[in-house]
Structures are given as C-alpha cells and as structure tokens.
Amino acid sequence: MAQLSDDCFAFGGPMLSVDEAVGLITSRVNAIADLETVALVDADGRVLARDIAAPLPLPPFTNSAVDGYAVRSADLPQSAEQALPLDGRIQAGGGAHAPIKPAHTVRIFTGAPLPPGAETVFMQEDVRIDQAGKVVLPPGLKPGANVRPAGEDIPQGHVALRAGQRLRPQHLALAAAFGLTRLDVVRRIRVAVFSTGDELASPGEPRAPSQLFDSNRFMLMAMLRRLGCEVSDLGILRDERTSLANGLKQVAGGHDLILTTGGVSTGEEDHVKAAVESIGSLVLWRIAIKPGRPVAMGIIAGTPLIGLPGNPVASFVTFVHVVRPTVLALAGSLQEQLLPIPVRAAFTYKKKIGRREYVRATLRRGEDGVLEAVKFPREGAGLLSSLVETDGLVELGEDIIHVEPGRGVGFLSYAELL
Numbered sequence: 119m120a121q122l123s124d125d126c127f128a129f130g131g132p133m134l135s136v137d138e139a140v141g142l143i144t145s146r147v148n149a150i151a152d153l154e155t156v157a158l159v160d161a162d163g164r165v166l167a168r169d170i171a172a173p174l175p176l177p178p179f180t181n182s183a184v185d186g187y188a189v190r191s192a193d194l195p196q197s198a199e200q201a202l203p204l205d206g207r208i209q210a211g212g213g214a215h216a217p218i219k220p221a222h223t224v225r226i227f228t229g230a231p232l233p234p235g236a237e238t239v240f241m242q243e244d245v246r247i248d249q250a251g252k253v254v255l256p257p258g259l260k261p262g263a264n265v266r267p268a269g270e271d272i273p274q275g276h277v278a279l280r281a282g283q284r285l286r287p288q289h290l291a292l293a294a295a296f297g298l299t300r301l302d303v304v305r306r307i308r309v310a311v312f313s314t315g316d317e318l319a320s321p322g323e324p325r326a327p328s329q330l331f332d333s334n335r336f337m338l339m340a341m342l343r344r345l346g347c348e349v350s351d352l353g354i355l356r357d358e359r360t361s362l363a364n365g366l367k368q369v370a371g372g373h374d375l376i377l378t379t380g381g382v383s384t385g386e387e388d389h390v391k392a393a394v395e396s397i398g399s400l401v402l403w404r405i406a407i408k409p410g411r412p413v414a415m416g417i418i419a420g421t422p423l424i425g426l427p428g429n430p431v432a433s434f435v436t437f438v439h440v441v442r443p444t445v446l447a448l449a450g451s452l453q454e455q456l457l458p459i460p461v462r463a464a465f466t467y468k469k470k471i472g473r474r475e476y477v478r479a480t481l482r483r484g485e486d487g488v489l490e491a492v493k494f495p496r497e498g499a500g501l502l503s504s505l506v507e508t509d510g511l512v513e514l515g516e517d518i519i520h521v522e523p524g525r526g527v528g529f530l531s532y533a534e535l536l
C-alpha cells in the first residue's frame with residue numbers, strides 16, 4: 119500500500135495555500151509500483167506503466183493521400199500540360215506493383231502504396247483524360263505532393279507514449295496503430311470512502327425527520343471512478359470518535375487512500391481530526407480555499423487519509439483540487455494541470471486576500487462574441503443546485519480581492535475536471 123514518509127509532520131499547523139498543501143501531499147505520496155496487463159479495449163482511463171517506442175513507422179509505408187495518378191518526379195510537367203499513358207492501377211490494400219515506367223502514370227487510390235519510383239500524385243480532380251485515353255497532367259505540381267511518406271507521423275523507434283500517461287481514446291488509437299493488443303498499466307488505486315455524520319441516511323434506507331440523504335458519497339465515488347480508482351463504499355460513520363477511529367483503522371491496510379467527507383471542522387461534533395490523531399498522525403487540516411477550508415490530511419498505518427468537508431460544494435471543490443492530484447500521484451500519472459480558460463466576468467465579487475476561491479458559474483457569449491462567466495445567484499456551500507445548474511468554476515487566485523464585471527478571469531469547465 120502507499121506509504122508516506124514521516125518528515126511531513128514538520129509542515130502541519132498553519133493554514134496552507136492550495137499549492138503548498140498539494141505539493142506537500144503529493145511529494146509525500148509514493149506512486150504505486152504494481153502493474154497489470156490489460157487488453158487494449160479495456161485500457162481507456164488507465165495509467166500507462168511503461169514507455170512505448172514505435173515498433174513500426176507510421177504510416178508503415180509511403181502511400182497516396184488522394185485518389186489520383188502517381189508519377190515519377192522527373193516526369194512532372196514543367197511549363198505546359200503533358201499527356202502520359204497509363205501503366206496500371208493500385209488500390210488501397212492492393213499487392214505490390216512493379217516499378218513505374220518512365221513517362222507513364224499509375225492510377226492510384228487514397229491509402230494505396232506508391233509504386234516504386236513514383237514520388238508524386240496528381241489529384242484526379244486536377245487531370246483530364248484525352249481522346250487517346252492518356253492522362254493530361256497540368257504543370258506546376260511540386261515533387262512529393264499528395265504523398266504520405268512512411269514515418270511522417272511517427273518514425274520507428276520514437277517514444278510515442280510515455281509511462282504515466284492517463285490513456286484517452288487517442289492513445290488507444292496509437293497503440294492499436296502499432297498493432298498492440300495488450301498494455302502494461304498501473305493497477306487501480308484502491309480508495310475507501312466514508313461519509314460521516316449522524317444527520318445522514320443512505321438512499322434506500324429509512325430517513326428520520328432530522329436526517330438528510332447522504333449525497334456526497336455518491337458524488338465522490340463517481341469522481342474517483344472517473345479517475346480510474348477501485349472504490350470501496352464503506353457507508354456512513356457516526357459522529358463519535360471511537361467508532362470513527364475503528365472504522366478508519368480497519369480499512370487502512372487494504373487501501374491506498376482513505377477518503378472521508380464531513381466532520382473536519384472545529385465543531386464539537388467534528389471528530390475526524392481527533393480520530394486520525396488517536397490512531398495515526400495529522401499532517402494538515404486547514405487549506406486556504408473557499409468553498410472548502412477544513413480539509414484534513416493524515417496518515418493511518420502508512421495509508422494516507424484525506425478528510426473533505428461535509429458541505430457538498432466544498433466537498434466537490436476540494437476533491438478536484440486536493441484529491442485529484444493525490445490520486446494522480448498515487449497512480450504515478452503525469453500531473454495533468456488544470457488550466458483555466460480566460461473568460462470575462464459578468465459579476466461582482468469580493469474575496470479575502472490570501473485565499474483561493476472558486477465561484478460556480480455558467481458561460482454565455484457576450485454581444486461582442488467573448489465568453490462571459492455568470493455567477494450562480496446564491497453562494498451557500500450546501501446548494502447542490504449550484505453545481506447542477508452551472509458549467510464550471512471561476513478560479514480567483516490568492517492575490518485577488520474583488521472582481522468587477524468585465525474583468526478577465528479563469529474558468530474551469532466541469533467537463534475538464536475529471
């Protein structure tokens with residue numbers, strides 16, 4: 119299981135910036151070294167475990183980029199049209215063709231291998247056939263035109279896929295183009311997920327009048343699965359230090375990460391921090407992020423734990439900015455930076471200096487065509503509607519204190535976050 123080195127305690131205590139907290143957590147998390155081999159069709163979303171060097175050039179052979187007529191570059195018409203007789207026909211997937219005869223042209227189709235000696239192809243739209251059946255070629259075509267040389271995409275031996283790459287459909291396409299059927303990937307990161315709180319009932323179970331259904335657990339489990347994790351759903355732990363501590367202790371050995379939601383603030387009924395301290399060590403518990411602030415990070419029997427706040431929006435935001443990089447680090451994945459896209463604020467907002475804040479917003483196109491972020495009208499960190507009815511998060515950096523309409527801000531689309 120993932121182990122954390124011990125000297126991380128030195129950083130505990132004060133409120134850390136998001137970057138400091140993530141830097142601290144990810145530098146102490148050791149990447150999982152266990153590999154497994156999966157079929158190419160099952161590899162989407164997995165983390166590649168080894169570099170892949172091209173076993174063959176792409177394209178594997180020089181071929182025509184168009185339907186048309188292949189010629190030797192020496193036979194290209196220079197200043198006037200020239201009619202050349204036909205010397206055969208090659209279609210895509212067709213067998214080997216004899217070398218092209220001088221002063222001849224070969225009928226060729228897209229993807230077909232060029233006949234030996236030919237380096238250039240005329241598009242069929244650019245030629246005409248004369249009464250004698252000869253192909254009339256116009257002057258002015260450059261040598262090598264309309265040809266895809268072997269290896270022009272990827273030369274043989276080039277490291278085309280890197281270890282740590284989180285595989286997306288285009289990476290699978292490349293592996294398939296190399297003829298690979300199986301890939302070595304990092305085994306799935308095992309994450310134990312708990313909700314905490316006496317006020318919570320699981321969907322499907324009876325709900326007392328003073329309870330609400332646990333929604334965070336389902337959101338977090340889905341987010342983890344989108345990151346390729348294997349999730350253990352451990353239900354709801356009561357707001358009581360000993361049972362919390364026992365619950366956490368039980369799962370520590372068998373998982374790479376423990377994720378909890380709720381119970382990390384400083385209220386009398388917030389017991390996660392104390393439970394972690396009683397059976398492990400607390401590394402940090404406050405991050406300068408809104409919504410979010412209380413985010414605990416600790417270690418129990420060598421297994422990292424991240425305790426997210428209970429308010430659903432805070433839980434969502436801190437998952438994206440703290441848990442996501444931790445999961446990527448555990449999987450040995452290249453950190454995929456979240457780069458906010460520049461948009462124009464269509465709202466007024468005041469914030470605290472020194473804290474990073476995320477504003478839920480919808481995008482629209484302004485009259486001049488520029489994208490504008492419209493803030494969700496209400497701010498509560500408990501409003502699920504605010505996540506459901508918006509397109510993403512406006513990121514306001516630590517040094518910003520207020521936003522006026524028209525100001526440029528960075529926007530992170532929900533579509534890009536996971």
Ligand code: AMP
Pocket residue numbers: 313314315317318331332333334335379380381382383385388427428429430500
């Ligand atoms: P806490 O961080 O434990 O103080 O929780 C803050 C608030 O978040 C609670 O009052 C609940 O309304 C809400 N909350 C906590 N946990 C969950 C959960 N798992 N699902 C939905 N809402 C929750």
Ligand code: MG
Pocket residue numbers: 314315316357380381387388428
């Ligand atoms: Mg609670």
